[in-house]
Amino acid sequence: MKRVKVWDIAVRGSHLLFGVLVLAAFLTSEEDDSTPLHTRLGLVLFGVVLFRLVWGFVGSRYARFSEFVRSPREVMAALRQMVKGAPKHFVGHNPVGAVMVVTLLATLVTVTVTGILLSQGPEWSGPLLMSKSFAHGVKEVHEVSAWALPVLIALHVAGVVLSSVLEKQNLIMGMVTGFKSAPTQTPEERPAFVARFAGFLTALVVGLAAVLALWRLMPIGEAEAAVSSPLLSHYEAMARAEDPAFKGFDAARGKTLYFEEHDGKTGKVACATCHTPDATKTGRSPAGKVIDPLAPSAEPTRFTDAAKADKWFDRNCKQVLGRTCTGRERGDFLTYVQTL
Ligand code: HEC
Structure with missing residues (x-):
């Protein structure tokens, strides 16, 4: 046996980041206060996943999917050999481990993409304004796939430990140093990192561009x-x-409250009647009185005086709905105009 360099720095680096970011995302997933941090961590994780996916096509030999993704038949054969305690040697991932690598990456894609969608949904009123039921479905998928991660990671670690025992080498250290032991006749093929620099840059740019664009677009922290x-x-x-x-x-x-029409004394009336369909614009009452824009983004003095806001909620809700508004309706209404 001899030592060969198998895992290049990009594989090891993204592997390390997966571990750190998944753990950090878990630790920030429960508290509302840490939600913006959780979102940012998830976004960076998404970027690293993209980087690794691209590197899986343009990276060094053992980083490429084409090198380790095998047919189900080969996977079953490798599994049988493992069960017999006599696994065939693979320089890179063995076919069983490769199934786990692909499963983990697919789960990470699911978790991060649903997480990004959720951060745009009604809860944070981002640009997509998804329907409540769709957002609930997305949230469900996000949570199920997030909880699948620790299970998969535990299986992954168990598999690596088992393979280490069967192959009589420390595969965990291998992922740290990049070196594994391989049969002496294995051709010496060091990961040609420098030769793949263009590929590396492509992967880096794809990952970084996605993170930076989403970071700017997403309403992180506005909640x-x-x-x-x-x-x-x-x-x-x-x-x-x-x-x-x-x-x-x-x-x-x-x-909905803002636009919903009701029967008034002089025909249909909605909040949008006087405040106009765009609350960042100057409104006008039926009597012709000019009303300053309702959205705080256009008129910063709006919703700074509770007595004034409540007076007008009482008055305008009565006029439009025939009753005063509930606390929930007031909060929903304010949440909506704050998004404009
Ligand atoms: C008939 C016209 C009219 C309609 C309809 C109307 N408003 Fe108003 N609204 C006004 C006027 C006039 C003011 C006060 C003028 C100002 O502050 O510039 C006002 C002010 C407000 C304010 C005060 C905001 C602040 O703190 O400065 C709130 C809140 C409000 N409206 C909510 C509503 C809601 C909710 C509805 C729909 C249920 C609604 N309005 C429908 C005319 C209207």
Whole structure:
């Protein structure tokens, strides 16, 4: 047997980052406070996954999918040999390990893509404004695939330990140093990292570009600003008093409230009638009175005075809905106009 360099720095680096980022994403997944951090970690993880996927096509020999992805028949054959305790030697991933590599990567793609979709959904009222039920489906997939990860990682580690015992070599250290022992007749083929520099740059640019673009587009952290608005906490307290099962405000519901038409004294009337369909624009009452834009982005003094906001909620809700608005409706409405 001799020592051969198998795993290039890109494979080892992305492997290490997968471990660190998945762990960090788990630790930040429960608390609302850490959600923006969780999203950012997930976004970086998505970038590393993209990098690794591209590197799987343009990378050095043992990094490429074509090198280690085998037919089901070969996988079964390798599995049988492992069960017999006499595995055939593979310089890179063995076919069984390769199934795990592909499964893990597919799960990471699922987790990160659903996570990105969720960060655009009604909960944070991002640009996609998905329907509530679709967002719920996405959330379900995100959580199931996220919980599949520790299970898969445990199986992966168990498989590596088992293979290490069967092959009588430390495969974990192999992923750290890049070296594995291989039969003496194995041709010496060092990962030609420098020769693959163009491929490396491509993978890096794809991963980085995706992260940077999404980082800019996604409303990361805006939920914090919304929650810290004193008026919103006031409505949250109101909504909780009305309904102890209150689950949070929803911009999509607020939008519906804003546009929904009701029968008024002089025909159909909606909030949008006076405040115009675009709350960042100057409105006008039927009597012709000019109304400053309702969206705080266009008129920063909006929703800074609780007494004033409540006075107008009372008055305008009565006029449009024939009743005053609940705390939840006020919070939904405010959440919606804050997204504009
Ligand atoms: C008939 C016209 C009209 C309609 C319809 C209307 N509003 Fe208004 N709204 C006004 C006017 C006038 C003001 C106060 C003028 C100002 O502040 O510039 C106002 C102000 C407000 C404010 C005060 C915001 C702040 O803190 O500065 C809120 C909140 C509000 N409206 C909510 C609503 C909601 C919710 C609806 C729909 C249920 C609605 N309005 C429908 C005319 C209307």
